[in-house]
Amino acid sequence: MSESPAAARRALRARWGRLQAEADADGAERPRVAVMATFTADPLAPYLGCALTDRDVPARLELAPYNQVEQTCLSGGAAFGPAPLAATVALWRLEDVAGDAFARAHLDETTAQAMLDDAVTELAHALAAYHRARPGLLVIALPPAPESPHIERLGLVDPVLFGRLHRRAVERFTAALPVSPDVAFVCLDALVRTLGHTEAFDRRKGYLFRQPFSEAFWQGLGEQLARLVRARRVAARKVIAIDCDNTLWGGVVGEDGLDGIRLGAEFPGSAFRDVQARLLDLKAKGVLLTLVSKNNEADVWEVFDQHEGMRLKRTDIVAWRINWLPKPENIASLAAELSVGTDSFIFLDDSAFETEQMRTERPEVFTLRVPEEPADMLDALDRCEAFDRLEVTAEDRARSEMYQQERARQVAQETLSPEEFLIRLGLHVRVASPAEAQLTRVAQLINKTNQFNLTTLRRTPDEVAALLRSTAHRLLAVWVVDRFGDYGLTGLAVLEAREDGWHLDTLLLSCRVLARGVETALLAVIGEQLRAANAPALHARFIPTAKNAPAADFLPNHGFTRLDDTRFVIAADALPARPAHLQIDLD
Numbered sequence: 001m002s003e004s005p006a007a008a009r010r011a012l013r014a015r016w017g018r019l020q021a022e023a024d025a026d027g028a029e030r031p032r033v034a035v036m037a038t039f040t041a042d043p044l045a046p047y048l049g050c051a052l053t054d055r056d057v058p059a060r061l062e063l064a065p066y067n068q069v070e071q072t073c074l075s076g077g078a079a080f081g082p083a084p085l086a087a088t089v090a091l092w093r094l095e096d097v098a099g100d101a102f103a104r105a106h107l108d109e110t111t112a113q114a115m116l117d118d119a120v121t122e123l124a125h126a127l128a129a130y131h132r133a134r135p136g137l138l139v140i141a142l143p144p145a146p147e148s149p150h151i152e153r154l155g156l157v158d159p160v161l162f163g164r165l166h167r168r169a170v171e172r173f174t175a176a177l178p179v180s181p182d183v184a185f186v187c188l189d190a191l192v193r194t195l196g197h198t199e200a201f202d203r204r205k206g207y208l209f210r211q212p213f214s215e216a217f218w219q220g221l222g223e224q225l226a227r228l229v230r231a232r233r234v235a236a237r238k239v240i241a242i243d244c245d246n247t248l249w250g251g252v253v254g255e256d257g258l259d260g261i262r263l264g265a266e267f268p269g270s271a272f273r274d275v276q277a278r279l280l281d282l283k284a285k286g287v288l289l290t291l292v293s294k295n296n297e298a299d300v301w302e303v304f305d306q307h308e309g310m311r312l313k314r315t316d317i318v319a320w321r322i323n324w325l326p327k328p329e330n331i332a333s334l335a336a337e338l339s340v341g342t343d344s345f346i347f348l349d350d351s352a353f354e355t356e357q358m359r360t361e362r363p364e365v366f367t368l369r370v371p372e373e374p375a376d377m378l379d380a381l382d383r384c385e386a387f388d389r390l391e392v393t394a395e396d397r398a399r400s401e402m403y404q405q406e407r408a409r410q411v412a413q414e415t416l417s418p419e420e421f422l423i424r425l426g427l428h429v430r431v432a433s434p435a436e437a438q439l440t441r442v443a444q445l446i447n448k449t450n451q452f453n454l455t456t457l458r459r460t461p462d463e464v465a466a467l468l469r470s471t472a473h474r475l476l477a478v479w480v481v482d483r484f485g486d487y488g489l490t491g492l493a494v495l496e497a498r499e500d501g502w503h504l505d506t507l508l509l510s511c512r513v514l515a516r517g518v519e520t521a522l523l524a525v526i527g528e529q530l531r532a533a534n535a536p537a538l539h540a541r542f543i544p545t546a547k548n549a550p551a552a553d554f555l556p557n558h559g560f561t562r563l564d565d566t567r568f569v570i571a572a573d574a575l576p577a578r579p580a581h582l583q584i585d586l587d
Contacts, residue, residue, distance in 0.1 A: 005216065006215075009047075009215050009216075009219055012046055012047060012050050012219070013046040015046070015050055016045065016046030016047075016049045016050050017046075019049060019050070019053060019058070020049075023058070023060065030058050030059055030060045031057055031058075031059045031060070031086035031087075032059065032060050032061075032062055032080070032083060032084070032085050032086060033048070033052065033059045033060070033061055033062070033085065033086055033087045033088075033089065033229065034061075034062040034063075034064065034077065034080045034085050034087070034088045034089065035048075035061065035062070035063050035064065035088075035089045035091065036063075036064035036068065036069045036072045036073075036079075036088070036089070036090055036091070037064075037066075037067075037069065037090075037091035037092065038067050038069055038091070038092040038093055038096035038097060039066075039067070039091070039093060039096060039210050039211065039212055039213075040066055040209050040210045040211040041063060041091055042063060042211070043211060043213075043215065043218045044218050044221060044222055044225075045061050045063065046222075047218050047219045047221070047222030047223070048061065048221075048222035048225055048226060049061055049222075050222070051222045051223050051225070051226035052226045052229060052230075054226070055226050055227075055229075055230040055385075056230075057086070057226070057229055057230060057233065059086065059229075062079075062080045062081075062085075064077075064079045064080070065079065066210065067096065067210075069090060069092055069123065069126070070122070070123060070126040072130070073090075073126035073127055073129055073130035074126055074129060074130075076129075076130065076133035076134060077130060077133065077134045080134075084135070084136065085134060085136045086136055086137065086229065087136055087137040087138070087139060087228075087229050087232070088130070088134065088136060088137070088138050088139070089139045089141075089186075089225055090127055090130075090138065090139070090140045090141060091141045091188070092123065092141055092143055093143050093144065093146065093147075093188075093212075094116065094119075094120075094143050094146045094166065094169055095146045095147055095148050097119045097120065097123055098115050098116045098118075098119035098120070098169075099148065100115065101113075101115035101116045101119070101165070102146060102148040102150040102151060102162070102165075103148075103150050105150065105161060105162065105165060106150070106161070109161065109164075109165070112165060113165060113168060113169075116165060116168070116169040116172070117168075117169070117172050120169050120170075120172050120173035120176070121172060121173070121176045123173065124173050124174075124176035124177045125176065127140060127177060128176075128177060128178050131178055131180065131182070131183060135182075135460070135462040135463075136182065136460075136462070137182050137184060137228070137229065137232045138182060138183050138184070139184050139185070139186055139225060139228050139229075140177065140183065140184070140185055140186075141185070141186055141187075141188050142170055142173075142174070142185055142186070142187045142188060142189060143166075143169075143170065143188055143189065144188040144189040144191075144192045144200075145162070145163070145166050145189055145192070146162060146165075146166060147201070147206075147212065153197070166189075180461070181390065181391050181439070181440040181443065181461040182232075182460070182461055182462055184228050184231075184232075184390050186221070186224050186225060186228065188221070191217060191220050191221060191224065192217070194220070195214075195216055195217060195220060199214060199216050199217075200213060200214055200216065200217045201213060201214060201217070202214045202215075227385055227388050228388075228390070230385065230388065231385075231388040231389055231390050232390055232460075235444075235447060235448045236286075236287075236386065236387060236388055236389040237287070237344055237345060237346045237366055237386045237387065238286060238287060238288060238340065238344050238399070239287070239288045239290060239334070239335075239338065239340060239344050239345045239346070240279070240282065240287055240288070240289060240290065240345070240346045240347075240348060241290045241291070241292040241327075241330075241331055241334060241345055241346070241347045241348065241365075242279070242289065242290065242291055242292065242293075242348045243291075243292060243293055243348060243349035243350060243351070243354065244291060244293040244295060244300055244303075244322075245293070245295065245350075246350040246351075246370075247275075247348060247349060247350050247370055248263075248272060248275070248276060248312065249261045249262060249263040249269070249272050249303065249307075249309075250262030250263065250268050250269060250272055250374065253295065253299045253300065253302075253303055254295060254296060254299050258302055258303060258306060258307060261303065261307070263303075263307060263309035263310065264308070264309035265309075267374070267375070268374040268375075269309055271374035271375050271377060271378075272309075272374060272377075273309060273311055274377075274378055275370075275377050275378065275381070276310070276311040276312045277311055278378060278381050279312060279316075280311060280312065280316065282387060283316060283400050284392075284397060285387075285389065285392045285396055285397070286389075286392060286393075286395070286396025286397060286399045286400075287387065287399075288318045288319075288338065288399060288400055288403055289312070289316055289317050289318060289400070290317060290318060290319045290320055290321075290334055290338075291317055291319075291320035291321070291322060292320075292321050292327050292330045292331065292334070292347070292349075293320075293321075293322045294323070294324050294327075295322050296322075297320075297322040297323070300322050301314060304317075315404070316400070318338070318400055318403040318404060318407070319334050319337050319338060319403075319407075321333060321334060326357065326361075327347070327349070327354055327357065327358060328357060328358055328361040328362045328365075331345055331347065331358070331362055331365055332362075338403065339451075339511045339512065340511075341364075341450070341547065342362055342364055342365055343364040343365070345362075345365045345366070346365070346366045346367075346368060346384070346386050346387070347362075347365050347366070347367045347368065348368050348370060349367075349368075349369060349370070350369065350370045350372070351369075352369065355367050355368075355369040366384075366386040368380065368381075368384055368386075391440050393440055393441045393444060394441070394488070395441055395444075395488040395489060398486070398488060401485070402485065402486075402487060402488065402512070405484045405485035406484075406512060408484050409425070409482075409484050412424065412484075422516060422517065422581045422582075423581050424483070425482040425483060425484075425516065425581075426482050426483040427480065427481075427482050427516060427517065427518070427581065427582035427583070428480070428481045428482065428582065428583045428585070429478060429479070429480055429518055429521050429522075429582055429583065429584045429585070430478070430479040430480075430481075430584075430585045430586075430587065431476050431477070431478055431479075431521075431522065431525045431584065431585070431586055431587075432476070432477060432479075432586065432587035433468070433474070433475055433476065433477065433587075434468065434475055434477040434489075434492075436465070436468070438477065438489060439461050439464050439465055439468070440461055441488075441489050442461075442464050442475070442477060442489070442492060443459060443460060443461040443463075443464050445489065445490075445491075445492055445508060445510070446458060446459050446464065446492065446506065446508070447459070449508040449509070449510065450545070450547040450548060451511050451514075451547055451548055451549075451550045451551070452508060452509045452510075452511060452514055452519070452548070452550050452551045452554075453506075453507075453508040453548050453551060454504070454506070454507045454508070454540065454541060454542050454543070454548070454551055454554070454555070455505065455506055455507075455541055455542075455543050456543065456545050456548060457505065457506055467494060472496055472497055473494060473495065473496050473497075473505075474494075474495045474496075474497070474502075474529070475492065475493070475494055475495075476492070476493040476495070476522070476525065476526070477489055477491070477492050478490055478491030478492065478493075478509070478513075478518065478522055480513050480518055487510070487512055487513055490509060490510040490512060490513050490518070491508060491509040491510065491513070491518065491519075491522060492506060492507075492508055493506065493507045493522060493526060494506035494507075495526065497533070497535065498539075500536070500537065500539070501530070501535045501536045501537035501538060501539055501569075501572070502526075502530055502533075502535050502537075502538050502539070503538075503539045503540070504526075504538060504539065504540040504541070507522070507540070509522075511550070514550065516582075517579040517581060517582055518582070519554065520558065520576050520579050521578060521579055521582060521584055523558055523575055523576055524575065524576050524577055524578045524579070524584070525578075525584065525586065526538065526575065527572060527573075527575025527576065530572040530575065531572050531573065535572055536571065536572055537569050537570065537571050537572055538569070538570050538572060538575065539567065539568070539569050540555055540560060540567075540568045540569070540570075541566045541567055541568070542554070542555055542566060542568065543566055555568045556568070558570070558575075558576055559574050559575070559576070
């Protein structure tokens with residue numbers, strides 16, 4: 001017999017006690033996560049703590065005093081001590097910050113709205129001050145619909161009036177907050193709707209302990225917050241390999257034929273159409289869509305091209321393996337074609353055999369078996385944390401188009417010599433210091449680039465911003481365009497000026513522009529800037545990892561002298577000249 005939800009929550013609370021005891025006993029450093037709330041939030045700790053541990057973030061939790069959110073913010077988080085925080089969570093409700101407004105709402109909606117506006121703007125400004133004072137991820141709650149003795153939830157008038165006040169207050173609050181990659185949101189109202197009002201609240205505990213939510217709510221909130229913290233530390237998967245039969249449509253096209261598969265406006269075909277709609281949303285966020293299907297290729301493309309129920313089109317798919325080979329083998333082949341690791345993949349399939357084989361042979365692939373019940377498929381995708389990301393950049397949105405352009409380049413390369421191909425590409429390289437608005441993409445490059453990356457040092461957006469402001473450091477970002485299209489922001493160098501010359505802290509490039517002279521062009525620009533600054537030499541390091549072998553020979557091949565196992569140096573006047581086959585612009 002499966003464990004009841006209440007028993008599972010009791011087990012989590014007991015487990016958190018054991019985890020805290022272990023942390024106290026071993027004395028090891030752990031990331032610190034702080035929580036402040038306008039209500040009693042102590043019940044959150046075991047659920048958040050266990051959820052973080054399950055995501056390889058065994059954190060210590062710090063709770064601010066009850067209903068001291070603004071005071072904690074304006075003190076710079078003094079209650080949490082001076083040590084760095086991995087994340088801070090700010091939880092609040094409208095009725096806690098402006099309860100009097102709801103007493104006025106029936107008499108004077110304009111005054112009630114003004115009271116709410118003032119309260120939420122003051123709170124937003126306090127949170128903005130905290131964000132400036134304490135680096136790290138700040139997760140801010142969007143409040144649930146208010147609970148007040150002045151609100152009749154099932155009344156005939158109140159849902160309209162108080163719904164309007166709630167929406168306007170949330171809009172005013174979010175508009176007053178800073179826009180930053182280190183500010184994220186958790187929607188408490190969405191969690192209440194998901195659980196249902198009766199399941200989400202505990203009115204008795206609200207009266208007794210100012211602890212308004214149920215254990216089910218705290219557990220759900222802990223899971224959501226842990227996903228947010230994990231998303232900041234772990235890059236989202238960027239390729240999804242999708243089965244076709246009983247995944248993109250119902251039935252087996254090779255047996256049922258074009259007209260026999262279930263796909264369209266009526267259930268169960270409507271559920272498969274909605275799955276395709278979700279996949280298109282993922283594509284818009286930067287996930288590459290590929291197919292891995294045991295099928296006849298002509299049958300699959302006939303569905304894509306001719307079935308009126310298809311939302312996905314052939315042009316949405318960047319690569320495919322439609323054959324009868326083992327799917328783990330096909331995943332490896334797709335990874336090679338797309339120049340990504342197999343650990344970048346999510347595999348979506350309905351077959352127990354295929355998913356188990358993938359988990360066994362390719363454990364680094366995130367494997368998700370879709371439910372047998374079509375109506376449950378969207379929920380399964382919603383729960384898939386491998387898609388989690390805190391922000392979507394312009395490069396993310398253009399990623400699928402970029403890979404389509406890369407396919408056109410590969411076709412052209414097959415008919416030309418390497419020298420002719422480089423000349424025909426018409427490469428145009430721009431090197432400039434990144435703007436503040438581009439720091440999210442810069443941090444994304446730093447934290448995701450593994451293959452051509454000399455040091456694989458990782459940094460948060462806040463740390464990148466500090467480097468950009470530092471007078472001792474210089475950041476050079478690289479944008480590349482050719483006749484097939486725009487690669488976007490694809491490279492970065494971080495340099496530090498010292499007495500013996502400049503030191504190359506970071507040098508990385510997307511594998512999409514490797515072996516085209518872009519890396520040499522970046523070194524040439526660095527050499528020009530070194531000589532203009534009268535710096536005598538460029539110092540660099542290569543720190544080998546399991547994935548950066550493509551960068552292993554870069555320094556010696558460009559004339560650097562090896563000093564020891566990791567350190568290299570080259571005189572400023574010995575750095576290479578600009579390659580002749582490309583154009584370089586400096587900003």
